[in-house]
Amino acid sequence: MQIYPCPFCGPRDETEFSFGGEAGNDRPEPAEKISAERWAQYLYTQDNPRGNSHEIWVHLTCDEVFVMERDTVTHEVIGTKSLRQEDAK
């Protein structure tokens, strides 16, 4: 069992969290002017980094969404941030 730090609740079991996608994949706007290629890229294309990764996670028990920086090879958690902290950077 791995422990992830929720920015709001502190360290909790990995089973309390759900992966929500890669961070920084913003919805292209306005939708009616977006090409099929760009829309498919937004929906489906993954960076899928080997190593350092910025990801959106949900802590299912407090329902908060946050950003986790993680290593996809070693599974080391480098840090977590609330979305407000992420926006402020």
Place this chain on the structure above:
Amino acid sequence: MTRRYNAFSLIKEGLSGQKGWKPAWRSPEPKKQYDVIIVGGGGHGLATAYYLAKNHGITRVAILERGWLGGGNTGRNTVTIRSNYFYPESVALYELSLKLYEKLGRELNYNIMFSQRGVLSLIHSEPEMEMAARLCNAMQINGTDAEILDVEAVQELVPILNFNADARYPIFGATIQKRGGVARHDAVAWGYARAADAMGVDIIQGCEVLDFIKEGGKCVGVETNRGTIRANKVGVAVAGNSTVMAKLGGYELPIHSYTLQACVSEPIKPCLNTVVVSPPIGTYLSQSDKGEMIIGGGLDRVPSYNQKGNPPAAETVISGMLEMFPVLRQLRLMRQWGGTVDVTPDSSPIIGPSGVPGIYLNCGWGTGGFKAIPAGGWLFSHLLAKDEHHEISRPFDLDRFTKGSLIDEAAGSGIAH
């Protein structure tokens, strides 16, 4: 020197101290130029090279493998072969594979120990029974074998299942694909390797691709830790590392890498003569010829290149299995491992051009690559040789994500990812 494997050569070598066996393949130095380079010496890469030589007469082929032959997902799966999918496109693909597997041992002169002992998918509720009927009908219409079994028939086939009415996962029936089964995974890789090598394919292990060489926007070769190797076409079949190659090559993929775990128990006496799958729990169970119970399951929930796996996913699979097979509760596990699988949004593979001229893709097989090795090789070799799709691979082109013509087998046949 003994090259063919048969009863006569076995007796001859037995009487002469086993000294005449040749290595099954060479370990050549890479040449400067090939017609086709295949990145990835797993089942798909090896099968592609074999069919390039056999079906298309292209033998100036190099397979570049970073580690050792068949050491990735080809050596890490739970050896199940089946074609019980929902959509016509998928059945055409996996049925091609199953048919090739049925002849493969003889064709390669290599015993792949393919045992068509049937793949049984359990049904745990009344609504699932209805969905199973839908799936079976679809499979029959698409031309593969599928049957629905009632509880009595399941009980006859797998008496060690928990049939109690108050079981956590009650059994309402099952679907069965009788032509499905298991094969020896290493033998599939080694058989293809030996046959490809005999036709002149260079299998180069310990050779890592560091970059793609491009001239005028077209890929003309690769830089490796063993020097520059040029080729007219480069086929990439590297499963979980597909997006790592995509970054080097300058194209994009809709793939996430996840860990898929499996484990085997200590060997026990024969007690299970089919492959049992429980789709909602994601548990796969079969018994090897040595007597070990081979246990597989669903994906870890965390994107990963780790090849180990986290305990919660293993616990889900094993606790589900013990609920269904109480007789196995005393069993001890011998080994546990993980593989890095390449998961697409629609749980269907990608075969086709990458978008960069000269680079071609065979990836996205997710948890189901082993069963598809012969078809993957057959179709990918067609693409590489002719620079156009085989009709069976056409729907699996990368362009389906832009067109919205996804082949969603997670929704269709309820596969585990």
